[in-house]
Amino acid sequence: MEELYSKAETLALRRKHIGPSCKVFYAKDPLKIIRAQGQYMFDEKGEKYLDCINNVAHVGHSHPYVIKAATKQMELLNTNSRFLHDNLVQYAQRLTATLPEKLSVCYFVNSGSEANDLALRLARQYRGHQDVITLENAYHGHVTSLIDISPYKFNQLGKDSKKEYVHVAPSPDIYRGKYREDHPDPASAYAEEVKKIIEETQKNGRKIAAFIAESMQSCGGQVIPPVGYFQKVAEYVRAAGGVFIADEVQVGFGRVGKHFWAFQLQGEDFVPDIVTMGKPIGNGHPMSCVVTTREIAEGFGASGLEYFNTFGGNPVSCAIGLAVLDVIEKEDLQGNATRVGNYLLELLAEQKDKHPLVGDIRGVGLFVGVDLVKDKQKRTPATAEALHLIYKLKEHRILLSADGPYRNILKFKPPMCFTMEDAKHAVETLDALLTELEEATGMKSENNASTNVQCKRKTTEESSQPEGASESNGHMNGAACRQENGIYSKKRSVPSKRIRT
Numbered sequence: 262m263e264e265l266y267s268k269a270e271t272l273a274l275r276r277k278h279i280g281p282s283c284k285v286f287y288a289k290d291p292l293k294i295i296r297a298q299g300q301y302m303f304d305e306k307g308e309k310y311l312d313c314i315n316n317v318a319h320v321g322h323s324h325p326y327v328i329k330a331a332t333k334q335m336e337l338l339n340t341n342s343r344f345l346h347d348n349l350v351q352y353a354q355r356l357t358a359t360l361p362e363k364l365s366v367c368y369f370v371n372s373g374s375e376a377n378d379l380a381l382r383l384a385r386q387y388r389g390h391q392d393v394i395t396l397e398n399a400y401h402g403h404v405t406s407l408i409d410i411s412p413y414k415f416n417q418l419g420k421d422s423k424k425e426y427v428h429v430a431p432s433p434d435i436y437r438g439k440y441r442e443d444h445p446d447p448a449s450a451y452a453e454e455v456k457k458i459i460e461e462t463q464k465n466g467r468k469i470a471a472f473i474a475e476s477m478q479s480c481g482g483q484v485i486p487p488v489g490y491f492q493k494v495a496e497y498v499r500a501a502g503g504v505f506i507a508d509e510v511q512v513g514f515g516r517v518g519k520h521f522w523a524f525q526l527q528g529e530d531f532v533p534d535i536v537t538m539g540k541p542i543g544n545g546h547p548m549s550c551v552v553t554t555r556e557i558a559e560g561f562g563a564s565g566l567e568y569f570n571t572f573g574g575n576p577v578s579c580a581i582g583l584a585v586l587d588v589i590e591k592e593d594l595q596g597n598a599t600r601v602g603n604y605l606l607e608l609l610a611e612q613k614d615k616h617p618l619v620g621d622i623r624g625v626g627l628f629v630g631v632d633l634v635k636d637k638q639k640r641t642p643a644t645a646e647a648l649h650l651i652y653k654l655k656e657h658r659i660l661l662s663a664d665g666p667y668r669n670i671l672k673f674k675p676p677m678c679f680t681m682e683d684a685k686h687a688v689e690t691l692d693a694l695l696t697e698l699e700e701a702t703g704m705k706s707e708n709n710a711s712t713n714v715q716c717k718r719k720t721t722e723e724s725s726q727p728e729g730a731s732e733s734n735g736h737m738n739g740a741a742c743r744q745e746n747g748i749y750s751k752k753r754s755v756p757s758k759r760i761r762t
């Protein structure tokens with residue numbers, strides 16, 4: 262494929278015409294990607310990169326079925342949702358069928374930020390409350406209303422940047438957080454923190470409109486909340502007249518494998534009041550959605566204000582959304598996420614045993630984090646090492662990113678067509694690079710005797726089989742890897758409930 266500009270020219274034009282705060286990946290040596298297919302991206306020289314991070318290209322880059330659905334509808338009609346159209350209602354029907362029954366009303370919008378901004382409007386209109394509880398390190402979007410509730414962003418603006426109506430609860434992180442894997446009931450302990458915030462807020466005469474959290478924190482460091490946390494938080498928030506907003510912008514649409522939505526990892530007894538969706542919903546086409554209950558939707562309508570969105574819910578976006586749902590189902594991408602995700606977790610657990618730099622492996626389905634540490638006991642984040650590895654992996658044509666508050670967590674969230682071979686290749690490369698780095702920095706490469714000694718994995722023969730990848734080990738982190746799951750040791754040291762995958 263012919264390039265319009267050389268890579269250097271593209272970079273120069275970008276520097277001239279694109280806002281300097283719009284950053285590129287690999288700033289020291291940016292990539293110019295000109296096409297992509299499945300889980301692979303190709304640069305201007307035709308070099309092929311394994312994409313381990315693109316959760317937007319959910320069913321695979323340039324999926325022919327999605328392209329066909331888009332083209333077919335574009336040839337026919339694209340217009341706004343003020344006209345009746347079957348795509349809109351069919352899509353709303355299909356999408357809500359994936360959710361618990363009471364989440365039945367959709368608002369189609371165009372980006373994750375738009376979805377979360379609208380969710381806040383719905384929540385505030387519902388009872389006339391204003392305040393929002395958000396989690397430490399959370400990111401919910403780039404518009405003003407969301408920077409305000411995103412500590413991941415507003416913390417960078419200085420210490421007075423938190424607005425008075427925003428309250429920050431501790432991240433329910435059992436590896437790095439306030440209550441860890443050795444706590445008898447981290448779910449309740451973290452929920453109590455939210456309760457305390459609510460009580461404090463009420464004492465000051467303020468009223469809670471919403472608690473918002475990603476069902477699993479992504480930018481916040483691949484954090485998987487302990488089971489039971491959301492139920493308790495929802496109970497406290499609802500008692501205060503607020504609603505529970507589950508942000509599924511990164512983690513929805515079957516990424517966790519067994520469930521379509523990541524909040525379902527908490528158990529069937531948990532149903533959010535509002536769910537927001539984005540990124541994977543259109544496989545790259547800009548679209549998003551807010552789903553809520555009839556009651557909340559009617560409360561929003563009661564203001565008399567019309568909600569009109571020029572592009573949200575247009576026939577082309579809905580055709581694409583429907584095609585994405587079809588592909589997830591037809592290609593059993595949830596099954597693939599479970600099988601490949603489990604295999605990836607097993608391979609990474611082996612790295613944890615082997616490498617002093619690997620402090621924790623946590624994940625579920627194709628949402629996996631590798632927490633790099635300088636010291637396993639102290640859990641000191643290995644930030645520079647993570648960045649080094651990201652660049653080295655790129656040299657080996659593997660795209661991975663580092664995130665979390667210390668940017669020390671390697672994030673796997675690949676297209677859902679990621680294969681066992683891809684997982685093996687990525688981990689083998691990481692293994693070699695970790696060895697090289699540990700040798701160069703004098704870190705002792707020992708058989709991780711200091712922590713998690715009871716984590717054992719199956720034999721290679723067993724685990725390399727798709728069938729051998731047990732569903733029940735779909736989630737693990739510092740605590741969960743010690744829990745009963747048929748693969749790891751039966752020694753139990755954590756009484757908190759394990760996540761069902």
Ligand SMILES: Cc1ncc(COP(=O)(O)O)c(C=O)c1O
Pocket residue numbers: 372373374375377400401402403475479480508510511539540
């Ligand atoms: C959890 C979460 N919510 C919302 C957003 C905002 O989505 P968008 O960039 O589509 O506006 C993001 C984007 O990274 C996100 O990660």
